[in-house]
Amino acid sequence: MIPKVKGKEIDMGNVAIYPGSFDPITYGHIDIIERALQIFDKVIVAIADNEEKRPLFTVEERLEIVKEVFEDNPNVIVDSFKGLLVDYVAKTNVKVSLRGLRATSDFEYEFHMASMNRSLDTHLDTLFMMTSKDYFFVSSRTIKEVARLGGAVEGLVPDLVVRRLKEKFKLPVTKKKQIGWDD
Numbered sequence: 001m002i003p004k005v006k007g008k009e010i011d012m013g014n015v016a017i018y019p020g021s022f023d024p025i026t027y028g029h030i031d032i033i034e035r036a037l038q039i040f041d042k043v044i045v046a047i048a049d050n051e052e053k054r055p056l057f058t059v060e061e062r063l064e065i066v067k068e069v070f071e072d073n074p075n076v077i078v079d080s081f082k083g084l085l086v087d088y089v090a091k092t093n094v095k096v097s098l099r100g101l102r103a104t105s106d107f108e109y110e111f112h113m114a115s116m117n118r119s120l121d122t123h124l125d126t127l128f129m130m131t132s133k134d135y136f137f138v139s140s141r142t143i144k145e146v147a148r149l150g151g152a153v154e155g156l157v158p159d160l161v162v163r164r165l166k167e168k169f170k171l172p173v174t175k176k177k178q179i180g181w182d183d
């Protein structure tokens with residue numbers, strides 16, 4: 001059966017779904033997606049519409065951002081879902097859910113989530129990829145905190161995310177203060 005995304009039939013060979021909040025997407029996520037594309041033909045980035053988590057960016061904004069990041073890569077499909085991941089996956093007929101692991105501290109939460117998903121749907125397996133050493137300390141949560149307090153997140157998230165964070169937190173577009181002799 002050909003999987004469908006938003007009712008549209010897409011010819012997908014071996015496809016993985018990468019679910020998450022992506023609030024916002026970081027280079028850690030992007031690294032996982034790019035590495036996954038060495039294994040899978042396509043990756044569906046499935047953005048959870050999870051208002052109860054009080055996201056900084058609305059699901060529409062997160063969709064817009066991730067679509068812009070991957071606008072030149074037709075192998076990355078960006079979609080959103082509400083409710084259970086297994087129900088969304090059932091609609092697409094994909095069998096692999098992809099998650100990144102940064103540190104052992106991630107393991108327990110991820111293990112519970114993968115086990116719960118497998119108990120809900122035995123056809124869905126979770127594949128874990130270790131985050132690259134350059135990004136093991138990067139999380140959407142810390143990015144938001146640093147950005148909110150005016151710290152530099154350049155190099156950890158794409159430039160368009162830096163801009164969006166500055167807009168959200170009403171910060172000036174260029175953060176670094178030019179200190180002259182007169183200061």
Ligand code: PNS
Nearest residue numbers: 019020021022048083084085086113116
């Ligand atoms: O980026 P996150 O916030 O760690 O992603 C978590 C996410 C969205 C993958 C997870 O919360 C999820 O799958 N939510 C959908 C609801 C669901 O299926 N829950 C059952 C698994 S415990």
